[in-house]
Amino acid sequence: MMTGLQANHFNAGYPRKKIITDLSIPRLSRGEITVLLGPNGSGKSTLLRSLAGLNHATGELLLDGQDLMKQPFAQRAKSVVYLPQSLPAGVHLHVLESIVVAQRASGGSQTEKGEAEVMALLQQLGISHLALSYLDQLSGGQKQLVGLAQSLIRQPSLLLLDEPLSALDLNYQFHVMDLVRKETIKRNIITVVVVHDINIALHHADHVLMLQSGKLIADGKPDEVITPESLAQVYGVRGRIERCSQGRPQVLIDGLVEHPMS
Ligand SMILES: Nc1ncnc2c1ncn2[C@@H]1O[C@H](COP(=O)(O)OP(=O)(O)O)[C@@H](O)[C@H]1O
Numbered sequence: 001m002m003t004g005l006q007a008n009h010f011n012a013g014y015p016r017k018k019i020i021t022d023l024s025i026p027r028l029s030r031g032e033i034t035v036l037l038g039p040n041g042s043g044k045s046t047l048l049r050s051l052a053g054l055n056h057a058t059g060e061l062l063l064d065g066q067d068l069m070k071q072p073f074a075q076r077a078k079s080v081v082y083l084p085q086s087l088p089a090g091v092h093l094h095v096l097e098s099i100v101v102a103q104r105a106s107g108g109s110q111t112e113k114g115e116a117e118v119m120a121l122l123q124q125l126g127i128s129h130l131a132l133s134y135l136d137q138l139s140g141g142q143k144q145l146v147g148l149a150q151s152l153i154r155q156p157s158l159l160l161l162d163e164p165l166s167a168l169d170l171n172y173q174f175h176v177m178d179l180v181r182k183e184t185i186k187r188n189i190i191t192v193v194v195v196h197d198i199n200i201a202l203h204h205a206d207h208v209l210m211l212q213s214g215k216l217i218a219d220g221k222p223d224e225v226i227t228p229e230s231l232a233q234v235y236g237v238r239g240r241i242e243r244c245s246q247g248r249p250q251v252l253i254d255g256l257v258e259h260p261m262s
């Protein structure tokens with residue numbers, strides 16, 4: 001059987017506005033991190049929400065050969081988890097409770113084993129000291145880490161993370177990407193992450209999708225997709241990709257592409 005995620009002629013948007021048009025993704029493999037890149041407003045959040053069944057969409061979306069578009073929402077929600085850019089505010093729940101709720105909602109165990117799993121996850125994320133803090137009293141970055149814990153505990157096959165690093169300091173950005181990679185491999189899941197930092201994509205992604213105005217304009221390995229040409233086309237910047245002293249590719253931005261008309 002063909003495992004992984006495939007999209008064919010996928011369209012998504014809002015009642016009066018098509019955003020994602022005729023998008024086809026040949027394959028995202030299990031055990032791999034895909035970074036979704038694209039400028040503001042290019043449709044990244046719309047695409048992720050649509051993959052999760054949270055936005056209107058048409059087309060075919062195959063997860064291990066099964067069409068998610070044909071599944072009732074409750075069934076689809078068992079295999080697909082979407083972590084939004086910002087968590088809903090004002091929930092007066094303990095961190096620990098909120099993760100246990102997520103665990104039970106997805107049919108997870110209600111036993112001591114289940115609790116041990118939650119505590120182990122908090123430890124891995126470096127937030128076990130926050131277990132008894134209230135969600136509405138956390139910093140933005142702490143909330144993102146809790147959101148990640150809530151997503152992972154639900155044991156999805158397809159994990160969709162919308163800008164999970166935006167409120168994190170440098171140390172945690174690296175830590176979270178490293179953890180997401182390890183969990184993606186260990187759980188053999190398909191992870192799609194929106195990040196803005198091109199260097200994070202170069203270092204941590206197995207696969208990169210580049211979106212522009214709702215269209216997929218590049219799809220492949222990071223160093224195939226992230227090129228001076230695509231950076232100019234999609235972001236309007238003049239960039240170089242050079243090897244650092246340790247041999248890893250780095251993006252350097254020299255300026256903006258000059259438009260003769262402006
Ligand atoms: N609820 C909505 N109703 C109508 N249009 C929306 C809605 N949410 C987003 N859009 C529009 O969809 C386009 C893509 O937005 P979005 O998917 O949030 O982009 P990105 O995440 O790449 O910044 C934008 O033009 C935005 O204005």
Ligand SMILES: [Mg+2]
Binds near residue numbers: 044045046085162
């Ligand atoms: Mg977005």
